[in-house]
Amino acid sequence: MTDTPLAIRAAEAAPRLKxxxxxxxFFSRMGKREKRQLGDLFGLKNFGVNLTRLAAGGESxxxxxxxxxxxxxxxxxxxxxxxxxAGEVQLEPGMCAGFAAAGLAHQLVNRTAADVVxxxxxxxxxxxxxxxxxxxxxxxxxxxxxxxxxHKDGTAY
Numbered sequence: 001m002t003d004t005p006l007a008i009r010a011a012e013a014a015p016r017l018k019x020x021x022x023x024x025x026f027f028s029r030m031g032k033r034e035k036r037q038l039g040d041l042f043g044l045k046n047f048g049v050n051l052t053r054l055a056a057g058g059e060s061x062x063x064x065x066x067x068x069x070x071x072x073x074x075x076x077x078x079x080x081x082x083x084x085x086a087g088e089v090q091l092e093p094g095m096c097a098g099f100a101a102a103g104l105a106h107q108l109v110n111r112t113a114a115d116v117v118x119x120x121x122x123x124x125x126x127x128x129x130x131x132x133x134x135x136x137x138x139x140x141x142x143x144x145x146x147x148x149x150x151h152k153d154g155t156a157y
Contacts (some may be wrong), residue, residue, distance in 0.1 A: 004043050012049045014039055022062065023145050023157035032058030032110070039121075047123045054080065054116040060108035063134045068125040071099040073108065078116030080108040085133060094126060101125075105133045 013036040020030035032055040039049035054060060060073075063083060074096040082089045082097055085105040091097070100105050110116045130139040130147075138154075139147045149157055 003039070008041070010038055012038065013038055013051065020069050021149070023138070026062055026135065029059055029062070031062065032056070045124065047121060050120045052118055052120055054078070054108065054110040054118075056079055056113050056115070058110045058116070060120070062132050062137065063105045063107045064130045064132050064139075065099070065103060065105040066122075066128050066130050068101050068128040069123050070101050071072050071106075071120065071122040073097050073120045073121075076117045076119065078110065078114050078118075079112050080110050080116040080118070083107050084111055103126075105131065 016037055017032060017073045019035075020027045034053045034055075036051040037048065038051055039047060052060065060080075063085070074091050075091045077093055080091050082091055083106065089097075091108075106118070108118070118154060124145070126143075127139065128141040129152075132138065136151050137157075138152050139148055139149050142148050151157065
């Protein structure tokens with residue numbers, strides 16, 4: 001017998017306890033983001049699925065691109081701004097966006113007074129790294145599946 005549920009209401013899944021894996025000064029920028037790790041709840045190993053809520057002024061992540069992992073977002077509620085290194089697009093419920101590995105750097109920002117809710121889906125390709133074109137941070141996915149963050153020059157935080 002397993003504790004894995006057959007099905008749940010996504011909004012009733014427990015929120016992630018730690019709001020971010022980023023080191024400071026970036027950790028506190030994620031304080032208006034709440035993730036419910038749906039994929040982990042069902043024991044998914046090959047890709048992750050998060051139900052994410054951004055309060056007013058919240059950011060999905062630092063602007064980033066993955067070296068090997070693809071990402072996809074689907075907007076359920078609210079009107080976030082998709083910020084990329086190719087420009088910005090206002091999103092609305094029913095819209096989606098995808099980010100191929102090594103493609104556009106991207107993030108969602110909530111510049112409205114209402115919450116934004118969206119699904120984010122990403123694969124878990126080993127050997128991934130993340131490039132952050134705006135901030136002095138770099139990330140590499142360790143063999144244990146946890147992110148290792150450094151300054152761009154390689155020094156530790």
